[in-house]
Amino acid sequence: MTEKKDFLRDIWYYALPGSLLKPGKMMAKTFLGEPVLLARKHDGQVFALRDICPHRAVPLTCGRFDGQEVECCYHGWRFEESGRCTAIPSLVEDDALDLNRFRVKHYPVREVQGNIWIYMAAKDSKKEPSDRDIPLVPYFGDRSYQMMVTLRFPCFVDHAVIGLMDPAHSPYVHRAWWWKSGRVLFEEVKAFDPSPYGFTMRRHEIPNLALGYKLIGGAPETEISFRLPGVRIEHVSTKRHNVCNLTAVTPISENETDVTTILYWTMPWITALKPIMKPFVRRFLDQDRQVVTKQQIGLQYDPTLLLIRDADTQARWYYQLKAEFERAKSEGRDFVNPVKEQVLRWRS
Ligand code: FES
Ligand SMILES: [Fe+2]
Structure with a gap:
């Protein structure tokens, strides 16, 4: 491509x-x-x-x-x-x-x-x-967020979006003691369904809990949805608590994109930890920014990029969704979601 x-x-x-x-x-x-x-x-x-x-x-x-x-x-x-x-x-x-x-x-x-x-x-x-087309986080009604971080990525919007939904980069880019160490890769099997202007990774228990998730307590389940133009919403829930993370990309220009990540939670004690947590959230997002910055070095030479099998299927869906969005508009018809229900397997 x-x-x-x-x-x-x-x-x-x-x-x-x-x-x-x-x-x-x-x-x-x-x-x-x-x-x-x-x-x-x-x-x-x-x-x-x-x-x-x-x-x-x-x-x-x-x-x-x-x-x-x-x-x-x-x-x-x-x-x-x-x-x-x-x-x-x-x-x-x-x-x-x-x-x-x-x-x-x-x-x-x-x-x-x-x-x-x-x-x-x-x-x-x-x-x-x-x-009705404005993305909303579930569960939190009209409530505002508790924490937000925005970073400017020096790239075209597509590269920032693909980083949001790329399961294979996590053990390499997000190496940290409180997240994943990168030494052990686990096989993941995830079911996906089409959802408005995007797709949703079906609700499932979170296996191999990273410390970030352990903070919530209980046995958390998660559901992650993606929709055009570049909005990822993760809803983590336990019997007692709910956490939502909305991450959205905003194209500033052809070579600059803002990525904003916003958190909503129901655990009052986390609010006290906010000043300690915010640098971690920023660091996490900055790891994505740094790898995308390195990617710009190679992209200058206009190489052909590869999308391989299940680990890159979500990225492929993104391009298909975008293409269908444009086609439906130019043909003056309703958008038909190109994503079909499917199970994807990868190691991460
Ligand atoms: S009033 Fe705006 S440029 Fe003259
Ligand atoms: Fe990432």
């Missing part, structure tokens, strides 16, 4: 953890190569606009935000959350200019379970975003 650097469009992407955007503040972030302004009004509502003033292209985030409207720093044009221009200070009283002509592009955003999602539409797309 050779690489084509296209982004999926008409789909929700993870924008950022909601706690990073305080009321009355705005921030700049690039998504899929587009400069975006994200702001939270005083009433808590989040909105997103193209971060380029339609007058002379100064980034709107260079201006001011009063908790209601954004004001450009160059000539003071003002814009409200829908992107409508509300004021052009240089106009004289009886100027009959229709301000509606100077809209800035507005992006649909939603905040759920503490996460802000942004809908990246295709150019001239007629498709309406549906809130």
